[in-house]
Amino acid sequence: MTAISTGKVNIVGGGIAGLIAAVELGRSGVAVELFESAADLGGRARTKAADGFFLNQGPHALYNGGALKRALDRLGIAYAGGRGMARSRKAIWKGRLHSLPVDGKSLMLSSLFGLRDKVVFARVFQRLVKGERAEGSFTDWLDAQTFSPVVRSSLEALGRLSAYANGSDHVSASAMLVQIRMALGGTLYLDHGWVTFIAGLAQAAREAGVTVNVGARVERVETDAHGSRVVLADGRVGVGNATILAVGPHHAAALASDVGSLQAEAREAKAVRANTLDLALKRFPEGAGEFALGIDGPFYLSLHSGSAKLAPEGGAVVHIAKYLPASEGPSRDAIAELEAIADLVMPGWRPLEVMRQELRGMTVANGMPRWDRARPGVALADAPGLFIAGDWVGAEGMIADCAAASGVEAASAVHAWLKAGAVKSAA
Ligand SMILES: Cc1cc2nc3c(=O)[nH]c(=O)nc-3n(C[C@H](O)[C@H](O)[C@H](O)COP(=O)(O)OP(=O)(O)OC[C@H]3O[C@@H](n4cnc5c(N)ncnc54)[C@H](O)[C@@H]3O)c2cc1C
DSSP: OOOOOOOEEEEEOOSHHHHHHHHHHHHTTOEEEEEESSSSSOGGGOEEEETTEEEESSOOOEETTSHHHHHHHHHTOOOOEEEOOOSSEEEEETTEEEEOOOSHHHHHHOSSSOHHHHHHHHHHHHHHHHTOOOOSBHHHHHHTSOOOHHHHHHHHHHHHHHHOOOOTTTBBHHHHHHHHHHHHTOEEEETTOTHHHHHHHHHHHHHTTOEEEESOOEEEEEEETTEEEEEETTSOEEEESEEEEOSOHHHHHHHTTTOHHHHHHHHHOOOEEEEEEEEEESSOOTTOOSEEEESSSOEEEEEGGGTSOOSSTTOEEEEEEEEEOTTOOOOTTHHHHHHHHHHHHSTTOGGGEEEEEEEEEEEEESOOOBSSSOOOOSBOTTSTTEEEOSTTSSSSOSHHHHHHHHHHHHHHHHHHHHHTTOSOSOO
16 A cells, blocks of 8 residues: 555454554554454454463464465564364264364275265365365255265365354355365464464554554444544544444444444344363373364364464363354353363363363354355445444455455555545544
8 A cells, every 4th residue: 555644544443354454554654543442452363371371262273375364474463383283183973083084095094984985075075176166055065966964064064164154054155165275275373372463463553653542442433524433432532534343243333323234234144153162281181182073063172282382381272162053042051062072082181171261152253255145345335434344344255364354455445535535634
């Protein structure tokens, strides 16, 4: 972006989307003020640190080919980590563990498939890698094939793992196939958690002159021909030429209650949710599985400290999750269900527990790419000067990659708006 020296922009929300937009705009010479309601920046990318352990909010992996990594690298934000590669990987099928087919050798050796299914799975895997295309929902794509139940369930599990979404019937097949390909291209687990790049983004924002306010809840946003104002819960008013709402669709709709397009988005929003059990262990139980994927149930377990510095010497951090179907809320036995997965995959873990974090019904993504409806763009036709960003906005990517891509795009749209002088003076 070329530098401009006029204009002031308010950003509501200090998660990935808001912080990336702030750095982009700050570095292009725009005066930016960011408002985050929580005491800390980062939103769902925050990390809890205690006694040498680092727990993200559920399992977090950075996609090598995704928009978040691309943005961090371009902005020069440092992070370190290791490729998410466990030594012993399991598939859970009908209550039993099988080795998870991840390459030709493990496919041949796995007891998950019979010989015929091994051939079918190898062929479909090749098609996925080579760029299989499809229309409609991911369920439509699965229905159009003639897979046995275990092959079909394995592909659904691969979709859940790649996209974090348990909703094959509303996720776009083409987006899902792209996401699976991207996941196969590798992910990173980050040393000391995702908070490291959040801290890097916050520092970069401040160095670029952004005023960062935490503990600052915005209650209302008003835009008109003269500019854009954010009204805070404590009565303060932030005056600017434009505002980016880098919050979820329901918060955005509540903040700008007279903007019809946002009300429609909030009504249509289909969040993807998960229950997670994040465990800090004295040590990893001997002989336990380091990674497990539910084939007939939407479960995930992974030893993240096997690839990244997340635990003190000898300790371990393990994330266990259930990808919730849209119809399922956080139930009373949510955590017991995850503990049962831990018992199956890593027996002997219970006496080794040092600390845990339980998250029920967490919003993983505010909006996945749907087959029947495009996600909204960053600019709102019915509210000039008001922009949106977050993991439910824009055409690119899923989960944090969508948050990052829309943050970059919103910054560029605001920049163009200011440059065009569409709003002459701040109110
Ligand atoms: C269990 C789990 C696992 C995940 N795993 C992965 C993964 O492996 N890979 C991946 O890419 N992504 C993953 N994600 C998704 C990723 O964490 C999110 O997509 C991303 O962090 C969203 O960023 P955001 O900026 O869009 O929203 P948020 O992080 O939600 O940020 C919005 C911010 O706005 C603030 N806010 C809201 N209302 C107001 C207000 N009125 N005034 C001021 N501030 C306000 C909030 O406090 C929040 O900090 C996972 C998420 C979860 C929960």
